[in-house]
Amino acid sequence: MLLALIFRNAFRHRLRTLLTMVGLAVAILAYGLLSTVISAWYAGADGASGARLITRNSISLVFPLPITYREKIRQIDGVRAITLANWFGGVYKEPKNFFPQFAIEPESYLNIYSEFRLTDEERREFLRDRKGCIVGAKLARTYGFKVGDTITLQGRVFPGNWDFVIRGIYTGRDAKTDVSQMLFHWDYLNETLKKRWPGRANEVGVYVVDIGDSARAAEISRAIDIQFKNSNAETLTETDRAFQLGFVSRTESIVVAIRLVSYVVIFIILAVMANTMAMTVRERTAEYATLKALGFSPLFVILLIYGESLAIAAIGGGVGIAATFPVAALFAKTLGKFFPVFDVSSTTVGLQMLWALLVGLISAFFPARRAARVKIVDGLRSIG
Structure with a gap:
């Protein structure tokens, strides 16, 4: 009632x-x-791993780091694996078609960022093809990209037209994984720079360091930065989460x-x-x-x-x-x-x-x- x-x-x-x-x-x-x-x-910060560190130039992300830092960082106690990434900053067909693009070291990058999921065949083809790239599932849906397509990006940071062949479309481990990026071979970028602008070759935007034990993040970060103290390119190392939050704080x-x-x-x-x-x-x-x-x-x-x-x-x-x-x-x-x-x-x-x-x-x-x-x-x- x-x-x-x-x-x-x-x-x-x-x-x-x-x-x-x-x-x-x-x-x-x-x-x-x-x-x-x-x-x-x-x-980005919520999906970041506490066991990953990002090493960049202490002045700004705009300034690169030498490729020679990779082996020095690898030898620091607690470092389990290391990879690299460069922001590319190109546009697809017209300026409004802008999305994140990174030049990476494919095998080590995909090992560290295990949340990016590819089929075995896609992974093999991507590793094999120097001009190959992979795109996120969301990016593929937005622009209608398919495996095997050739796309051309107009470089802004690195001028000129750059051709890539899509070798895979990656998905995410969970809903927090960013599936709107394009990833391609750093070697392809670097070899082209050696021919066009030798002074910009052999430079890295950031190093991504896998430490395995997040409890040692502060200790290993200090060790990396001390290694390059008073050098021409001093470093700032922080957790992946802190790195992402740095963008949000702005x-x-x-x-x-x-x-x-x-x-x-x-x-x-x-x-x-x-x-x-x-x-x-x-x-x-x-x-x-x-x-x-x-x-x-x-x-x-x-x-x-x-x-x-x-x-x-x-x-x-x-x-x-x-x-x-x-x-x-x-x-x-x-x-x-x-x-x-x-x-x-x-x-x-x-x-x-x-x-x-x-x-x-x-x-x-x-x-x-x-x-x-x-x-x-x-x-x-x-x-x-």
């Missing part, structure tokens, strides 16, 4: 209830989308602003919902007094009001949560190149549910208390 009465009361004023539900759905959707944007911002104010907006949205819908419940209680004061006169306890009245508020919050919140997934998919399709990983996480869905529940509970608190305390005589005199 209580549930039937709750839903009947909830939809007694249909337009007001529907508008409240729509407002709540939009608020929960907005919160979920903004939370997903924040998660996407930190996706836009930290934007992240904070987005987070504040998400909370403001929830606060606004809380105020709207509270007003709806307050109006409902004022209109039905005489009804609640009648229930008390018939022998129903104040607790029954409280449960009736809380039930109505939670029913509205559950339906509106449920619609908002359900809408988050297609809207996020559309967002990822439209702005995917800015967010390599853009998935609605279970944590985000859980927080959406929690906020919908809290809005329902808080909105009903004062109206329920007022209805429970109203005297029968005063309530029956009420005209709404």
Whole structure:
């Protein structure tokens, strides 16, 4: 009987209830989308391994390191494996088609970044072909790349037209793996530089160091940097996560602003919902007094009001949560190149549910208390 009465009361004023539900759905959707944007911002850092170190030039990423550093780093105690990567910075066909491209040492890079998954045949073909490259599954979907295609990039950091043959399309070990990159042979880049610009050859953007034991990260980082102290190219070594967070920190104010907006949205819908419940209680004061006169306890009245508020919050919140997934998919399709990983996480869905529940509970608190305390005589005199 209580549930039937709750839903009947909830939809007694249909337009007001529907508008409240729509407002709540939009608020929960907005919160979920903004939370997903924040998660996407930190996706690189969240997916980083604590057992990987990044060694770069201490001045800036713009300045390279000599290739001779590779063997010196390899000999440091605690270093299990080492690879290298160079940012390429080319565009595909036209300037708007920009995506991350790295020149790498293929075998060692794929061993260290084991989250990049290729078939055995794709891996073999990639290692064999000096002009071969691999692209992430998301990148392949965006541009329609297929294995065997030849693509040409217009170099910006390294001018000229560069031809590559796609030898594989890699997938990720999990949802946090970045599958929007292109990887190709560093040797191909270096040999071409030797012919065109010898002064830029034999240089590396960053070294990626696999240490196996993340507990020794600080110790090994210091050992690497001490090795090259007072050299022409001093180094800065940090964990992969710290390296990724370094990029995020440059836009930290934007992240904070987005987070504040998400909370403001929830606060606004809380105020709207509270007003709806307050109006409902004022209109039905005489009804609640009648229930008390018939022998129903104040607790029954409280449960009736809380039930109505939670029913509205559950339906509106449920619609908002359900809408988050297609809207996020559309967002990822439209702005995917800015967010390599853009998935609605279970944590985000859980927080959406929690906020919908809290809005329902808080909105009903004062109206329920007022209805429970109203005297029968005063309530029956009420005209709404």
